[in-house]
Amino acid sequence: MGVEIPETMKALVGNRSIVTRLSNYACSSSSGDGVKVATVPVPIIEEHEILVRVHSIALNPTDFKHIDILSPRGAIIGCDYAGTVAKVGPKAAGAWAVGDRVAGATHGGLYTDRGSFAEYLKIPGHLAWKVPSSISDEEAATFGVSAVTAMLALNTRLGVPWADGGEDKGRSTTPILIYSGATSAGLYAIQLAKLAGLTVVATASPHSHDLVKEYGADDVFDYRSPTAVDKIIRAYPTIDRAMDCFSEGVSTAFCADVVRKNRGWVVTLLDPGKTDFDGVKVDFLLAYTAFGAEFQWLPPSGLNSARFHRIPKHCEGSMHHCREYPKP
Known part of the structure; x- marks a missing residue:
């Protein structure tokens, strides 16, 4: 009807x-x-x-x-x-x-x-x-956007396994850094990484530490602490992947410093511009590339008018995401 x-x-x-x-x-x-x-x-x-x-x-x-x-x-x-x-x-x-x-x-x-x-x-x-x-x-x-963004960053870029069915895969020693874990995208990323079996290392303000741990983070560091990077590296010497859920100021440099020893990979949510992080791969993503159509901003002004193409892997990831998440 x-x-x-x-x-x-x-x-x-x-x-x-x-x-x-x-x-x-x-x-x-x-x-x-x-x-x-x-x-x-x-x-x-x-x-x-x-x-x-x-x-x-x-x-x-x-x-x-x-x-x-x-x-x-x-x-x-x-x-x-x-x-x-x-x-x-x-x-x-x-x-x-x-x-x-x-x-x-x-x-x-x-x-x-x-x-x-x-x-x-x-x-x-x-x-x-x-x-x-x-x-x-x-x-x-x-x-919505925050969940799709977390999925794209982890599952289609950083190689985090799919947690199909929403079932916890158990504890793993493989670490991943979620910078700004108390953001909406950060909280989704923590849950997806945890369900996939990774050890989740996050940053957050002290007043958000309990919240971030409640969502599954195994360890949380104050991003403003001058010793935070060194503490993370010492505690997790094999860490080589990071999702920067803030992507402004020094956040990307913080992530790059954490994964540099292992020539790691950082995914950002805003374009970092021209960067040189000495052996660290920095990858910028937009959730809109998962929606199946190319698009352009501010045409035909010539400012910020690059054309963003449809990315099949992102589209497939979005379809997978919609089939599997969330579960009751």
Whole structure:
């Protein structure tokens, strides 16, 4: 049985001109009216997509960054969501049915017909997951960009084994560093690494140490301590992988110092620019490369307008993620 779908909906959309956004980019400012609530058409799904009636959303740093600089006027803001299926495309993967509870992440902030801060959104069927009865809409909405980012960093970049079925693989002596473990991405990364059987070493402020340990970290260090790097190296001499969940200031250099002896690998969530960390591989990722389409920012301004291509390994990882996580 179908549900009645309106022709229009309310959505939060970008409201800055290209001139204002370029000025914000150049001056690191936030001028102009960033967003407005507008009446826009309900997205028309393609045959491989589902239409979702949105019930809950979650916020990410990427949302305000898009609003300040990247979002064209009229683009629907927001990435994370939970809701119910309102319509199913004839070739949508996932055995979806109208009324199913659904959640995930979409590439919000760039398109006029794609974003989560709206009454409806469209998403490819294979890039959404079915919400179990044990999880509320509010909880499900948080399994979005941060969870996808943690999965991409660990499972598709750093070679962490998949913890299929959500089953703990047991304790391993293989260590991994999660810098800024108390962030949303950090907490997801800690859980995925722990389920995969790794020894999880994290950094956090002292007031967050208990939280990070509660989520599975085996050891936690204060990132502000001048002896933190040396203590980690002495305690975990084979450590060669790190996920930098902060990726600003000295965080990437901290991670590089930890894994340098073993010519290790650091994955960052922001572009570190030109770096030379003396034998350490530094790899920048964007969760949006897992959504199956190439994209470009600020075209045709010439500023920050590199084209980001679809990365098949990331797309496959995202599909795997949606099939396996979360479990009740």
